[in-house]
């Protein structure tokens with residue numbers, strides 16, 4: 001009996017692993033990815049509403065594409081959060097089965113997509129912020145554009161962060177520094193970091209792209225890749241040896257801030273944004289992409305597990321560190337973190353994750369947008385984006401990070417070739 005149970009469980013898990021991240025069609029016949037419902041931002045948010053309409057219930061039921069071991073469904077995740085009926089245009093609506101029993105009699109002739117707009121800031125060389133353009137959601141899915149190990153997250157490439165230590169030369173080569181055009185006209189200022197996820201895109205925090213940063217520092221001007229020590233033009237290892245290639249500075253073509261990010265929200269939920277560079281970058285020893293969680297496969301996190309965060313932000317001694325710093329922080333149980341931040345009336349959500357809480361070991365001002373990483377198998381994986389905290393390095397006050405896995409679909413749907 002025990003053997004049977006074990007075999008059954010293995011089959012179930014294998015099945016789950018197969019369903020997860022496979023392609024699927026949602027009830028609107030839009031192409032999506034099959035993920036656990038908790039990971040599907042769009043549908044998960046519908047579930048959290050106080051009362052669901054019948055159509056919403058039906059839409060979610062019809063989105064099923066498998067079942068997790070915890071008996072919660074896998075859903076076909078796209079940007080759609082529901083459907084509405086349209087006039088008969090498409091009498092031969094494609095057939096599919098297996099989902100929601102009462103679908104058959106209700107099958108509409110065609111669907112229109114809910115009025116979803118993507119806020120995109122596109123600016124050539126002008127000011128950010130005002131020229132908001134409304135875009136149709138992209139139907140494409142950027143999965144094929146994102147690298148998989150060993151093309152990402154590698155260490156073989158010669159391979160206040162508070163109380164951290166200097167990174168080695170070429171360590172975390174996906175890290176970029178964001179450069180802002182000072183409002184007072186005094187050239188460029190660096191603040192915030194980001195992570196290169198392929199040759200064209202940098203993932204960072206929304207608050208590094210919009211809001212206070214624009215008012216107080218300026219708008220994003222460029223991205224510096226391959227940086228190690230901001231004081232020196234050519235960075236060389238302290239003990240001698242070959243120096244790093246020069247940094248590359250690139251402008252950008254477009255900035256996309258998560259459409260549901262709001263500067264004013266106390267919990268800074270959806271603190272994520274993408275920068276599309278002006279052209280593809282040339283990879284080199286100091287410029288490489290990091291892996292996204294979905295490129296490596298699903299894996300749970302355990303409290304106490306070690307993650308690494310890196311950046312050029314505030315240290316115990318300086319307001320900015322010239323040399324890229326790193327520090328290890330422990331993953332913190334979400335319930336514990338939620339409880340902690342509720343003390344200051346901040347509601348940490350499941351699309352965020354917490355790490356740290358050990359005296360002095362933390363990310364800090366200026367590290368925002370940078371990566372919280374976990375080494376899995378042979379690759380570094382981007383698990384979180386530095387978002388906010390309560391001061392820095394206080395015992396039992398972990399840092400809060402955007403949970404990248406929760407935005408996998410958003411990322412894939414917002415990158416293009």
Ligand code: ARG
Pocket residue numbers: 192313362363364365366367368369386387388389390391392393398399400
């Ligand atoms: N909001 C900060 C920034 O913009 C990041 C703060 C992270 N704080 C922390 N205690 N982990 O740079």
